[in-house]
Amino acid sequence: MIIVGELINASRKDISAAIESQDRGVIQEIAQSQIEAGAHYIDVNAGVFVGKEPKYLKWLVETVQSVVDGPCCIDSPDPNAIETALAVHKGTAMINSISLEKDRYDTLLPLVAGTDLKVVALCMSDEGMPETTDDRMRIADKLVNGLLQKNVSIENIYVDPLVQPVSTNKMFGVEFLNAIEQIVTTFKGIHTVCGLSNISFGLPNRPFLNQTFMSMAIAKGLDGAIINPLDKKMMANIIAATALAGKDDFCMQYLQAFRDNRLDV
Amino acid sequence: MIDKSIIEETAEVLIKVNKVRAIEIVKNFINEGGNPLDLMEEGFIPGINATGDLFGRGKLFLPELIQAADIMKEVTDIINEALAGGSDIKKERGTIVVATVQGDVHDIGKCIVVSLMKANGFTVHDLGRDVATDKIIESALAVNADIIGTCALLTTTMPRQKDLEDALKSEGLKDRIKTVVGGAPVTPRWASRIGADGYAKNAQDGIVKIKEFLGIE
Structure with a gap:
């Protein structure tokens, strides 16, 4: 399971304040704690700073990688901001994200073409947000084939089928889960990823729903998650679900987590 | 009684x-x-x-x-x-035009806002998603709207809410039509910075703001 730590996002007040005051310490501490908790990528987002995003995104990458060995997940729709950040990035970054929205597709495709970059392919198009499994498959098919034609290898593609709140339509969870299953069976070697907290929008006790939904998605083949890795219950839940889904040889990851007291939540 | x-x-x-x-x-x-x-x-x-x-x-x-x-x-x-064609209960409370701004295709939240506005007896014209600023103003004038509500769910589309304020200003419509802005990344600070009349945290908050503007208790 690939974990992308989501905490360094400028839509969070403490992060935008740290970015504005260029407080390296705050950013570094959050980056480090996410890696220690098991994150493989550190998401960096400076989206709220209109006009200054390239500068701040670059600063975030440099700041994070001055204390952390791992790669960043560069979270922006702006090709200029991504390129500026990539110029200072060490290792192989993940780009979050390309979609089938025309402007975004046309500007980001050349940027990832022929590279080893990991790329999140978000199932969203100019026709709107997908509701059914079929909606998602139509978008995923175009995105994946478009990327393959531009020499992005399939194991570098992370399809995000886009989670919608079950509070507004009881079928939104199921349609997402079935899309995960179809994507992993249709495109051999591909990955799937999602930020799934949107599932519980409008409902009480959201962490509980998020954890349960995560287990269900892992059972269907989800192998990437953009989450808060400091959420110990969620992390323990992922370890258990991964073992139960037959993806943990001899349950060794589960046993390791037990010995590290990471299941004790 | x-x-x-x-x-x-x-x-x-x-x-x-x-x-x-x-x-x-x-x-x-x-x-x-x-x-x-x-x-x-x-x-x-x-x-x-x-x-x-x-x-x-x-x-x-x-x-x-x-x-x-x-x-x-x-x-x-x-x-x-x-x-049966007598006094329509909706007509007295005010007319609102609602849209998700251009470049933005999110609309679940907006649909909830619209249904709650209708439930509160307002006449609502839902222009849908990905709506150009010109189109919003044109529609608002056509239906003689009291209020325009816009929603932006992306930091990249929030500037369209500012475009709307600027266009309303330059066309001298600011005192005729009030504006309310909402959407996940939108903040009260953003609303006041661009000159919107109101900020709605969620659907119910939007109803409260609209009633204030229309002088409804």
């Missing part, structure tokens, strides 16, 4: 989302010769206000709010039909 027990029950059917009983209440009331407008004013409108208030305080949740708005729609339809 309507019987107090009926008023209490109209609020209760909304809060407990009992659509079947809500329809029964309206039909019985009309069959017994009551004026359905009174039932709306004294029963259902305070009822949906109470529902919205409970939602605002975290006692009711989104699926319940959506159902309550749907009950209001059914009830309003039945009452309008009973009045």
Whole structure:
């Protein structure tokens, strides 16, 4: 399971304040704690700073990688901001994200073409947000084939089928889960990823729903998650679900987590 | 005056989302010769206000709010039909144009806002998603709107809300039409920075702001 730590996002007040005051310490501490908790990528987002995003995104990458060995997940729709950040990035970054929205597709495709970059392919198009499994498959098919034609290898593609709140339509969870299953069976070697907290929008006790939904998605083949890795219950839940889904040889990851007291939540 | 027990029950059917009983209440009331407008004013409108208030305080949740708005729609339809071309209950409360801004295709939240506005008796023109600034203004003028509500769900599309303010200013429409902005990344600070008249944190908050602007208690 690939974990992308989501905490360094400028839509969070403490992060935008740290970015504005260029407080390296705050950013570094959050980056480090996410890696220690098991994150493989550190998401960096400076989206709220209109006009200054390239500068701040670059600063975030440099700041994070001055204390952390791992790669960043560069979270922006702006090709200029991504390129500026990539110029200072060490290792192989993940780009979050390309979609089938025309402007975004046309500007980001050349940027990832022929590279080893990991790329999140978000199932969203100019026709709107997908509701059914079929909606998602139509978008995923175009995105994946478009990327393959531009020499992005399939194991570098992370399809995000886009989670919608079950509070507004009881079928939104199921349609997402079935899309995960179809994507992993249709495109051999591909990955799937999602930020799934949107599932519980409008409902009480959201962490509980998020954890349960995560287990269900892992059972269907989800192998990437953009989450808060400091959420110990969620992390323990992922370890258990991964073992139960037959993806943990001899349950060794589960046993390791037990010995590290990471299941004790 | 309507019987107090009926008023209490109209609020209760909304809060407990009992659509079947809500329809029964309206039909019985009309069959017994009551004026359905009174039932709306004294029963259902305070009822949906109470529902919205409970939602605002975290006692009711989104699926319940959506159902309550749907009950209001059914009830309003039945009452309008009973009045058969008489005074339409929607007309007195104000007209609102709502859109998700250009470049933005999110619309679940906006649809909830629209249904709650309708439930509160406003005339609502929902222009949909990915709507150009010109189109929003054109439509607002065409229907003589009191308020324009826009929603932006992306930091990249938020600037379209500023475009709208600028266009309204340059066309001298700012004092004729009030604006309310909302959407996940939108903040009160953003609203005041671009010169929007109001910021709505969620659907119910939007109703509160609109009522303020229209001078409705």
